[in-house]
Amino acid sequence: MLASVTGIEEAEIALSGGVDIVDLKDPKAGALGAVSTETMRRTISFIAGRAPVSAVCGDLPMEPETIRIKAEEIAATGVDYVKIGCFPSANISACAQALEPLAARTKLIAVLFADLAPDFELLPIFARHRFHGVMVDTAQKGKGRLLDHLPPERIPGFVDRTKSLGLMVGLSGSLEAPDIPRLLPFAPDFLGFRGALCGHSGRTSSISAEAVSQIRELIPAESGTGGQSSIDYRLLAARGYSPDTDPTLGTDRIFVRDFVLPVQIGAYSFEHGHTQKVRFDVAADVLQITDHPEDMRHVFSYDIIMDGIRTIVARGHIQLSEALAEQVAAHVLENQRVVRVTVRVEKLELGPGGVGVEIERKRQSAGRGAASGTAGRKDRSVVFRPRQERPEMLRRAIVKLGGSTAHAAEMKSWIAALAGSRLG
Missing domain, CATH: 3.20.20.70 (Aldolase class I)
Structure with missing residues (x-):
């Protein structure tokens, strides 16, 4: 200072x-x-x-x-x-x-x-x-x-x-x-x-x-x-966070809704070289440190969410909506008071309605003392719970990626997104 x-x-x-x-x-x-x-x-x-x-x-x-x-x-x-x-x-x-x-x-x-x-x-x-x-x-x-x-x-x-x-x-x-x-x-x-x-x-x-x-x-x-x-x-960044805060206090939900930005996004060739409108909806469950908030020491600023989205988008082209959502979720979870975040990424120009993805991520062992864990750690079981089906009812899916994408830098993130999705 x-x-x-x-x-x-x-x-x-x-x-x-x-x-x-x-x-x-x-x-x-x-x-x-x-x-x-x-x-x-x-x-x-x-x-x-x-x-x-x-x-x-x-x-x-x-x-x-x-x-x-x-x-x-x-x-x-x-x-x-x-x-x-x-x-x-x-x-x-x-x-x-x-x-x-x-x-x-x-x-x-x-x-x-x-x-x-x-x-x-x-x-x-x-x-x-x-x-x-x-x-x-x-x-x-x-x-x-x-x-x-x-x-x-x-x-x-x-x-x-x-x-x-x-x-x-x-x-x-x-x-x-x-x-x-x-x-x-x-x-x-x-x-x-x-x-x-x-x-x-x-x-x-x-x-x-x-x-x-x-x-x-x-x-x-x-x-x-x-x-x-x-x-x-x-x-x-959350200066007010302390593991010794009153355990009887719960969480507040901080949200950003209908936040629309021009984004370079998409795996198709026709989506490269220009931007398209993308809507973001983000909700973060944040540990309270007092039930009498008076100034910025006591709150989690929604500006952190919007600034993070702007910064991520400014880095350049993003292939997948899933990858973009993951980056936003990881950014929000870097703040130690955030125990859970939901991110919705919606493309607005590919048809009469919106298309996209919604993910939910939480800090491992989220709870009153969870903020001492590793920032950004995720528990995929929050969203991707396998359905209880008999073995013979399980479906398999084949996803074809064009040969020209074999060496794409985003290949690992694509595979990760596919591995965690409900393709069945």
Whole structure:
């Protein structure tokens, strides 16, 4: 958890709230408004190593020498990270090159902006010039959150590519409490906050201890700060889950109905090369942690289901409805509070009605303490119970797959789907 503060007073609140990185910024001076170097030095002295400190350079023009001089000035204060805004410009590569000598001795974080058409092809350039990390923020505060400009299906690609280059990766941009469970499954190294820490007063007001506490409780704490993430965020996305919750509480059913997306799907040749409308209906049985839910700490967000579907669909062509349903079910069951999920996948353009599949999957030994099991583990007996027939009444089925599909990458998933179906 990165918390942006204006100086010593707010830094004290942030530290008391258990934030991982204290970020110095002047929210009244723009998206990356810088505080004075004197404020930086006094705040660093006050923090005295209790948490890493980052500081922004300000909303500067993309001029290599201007940015180099300012970054050197801020690094000299002793901050652990120097954040550099990379606004759209043909000079970004030149700026990164000019900063390479500084990057050899100070951790530099490049900041791209989701609302300014960020160019993720710059990631290798930052890595080449020895930057420590890259984060995405928003430039125009009040004109939408991160997810309004960078849809969930694009985030895994950004996070994975950044990490593959050995760079730290962060997400920020007017984030609110409901955004946290949606972003944790993408496993960023940190999430950044300012406005959400100010309650309902706006990002230029002072942060409050209560708001900091609420955000902190939604984010799994790191065992060590300032380094690469060592947490499986997918298993901890439901921050409120605890095996010690009241066993008398039952489950809630969270559902998404009539969720229609264009999907590249189908085994037939005529289904390749274009999308067709697919309707998703998903219902998840989720362990309660309280019978008095008050905020995002107490609920399982239906946004997690919709974001997961969008992300899966964005990966490309899927041969079978069954394979798509299985992937959605596995995604939902990654959350430790989910004990059972039903997924219905329905193609809407192959005839006068819908065609598709409905599956039900549950966590092994689903029950009040089931969430300690392996995420996504399935018990097929929930759906595929063999009929009690005499041996002589059992039917056999032959399924013919065209020779051109013999080496298809999806062959294993097809066979698995056939093996579990009621062909008789």
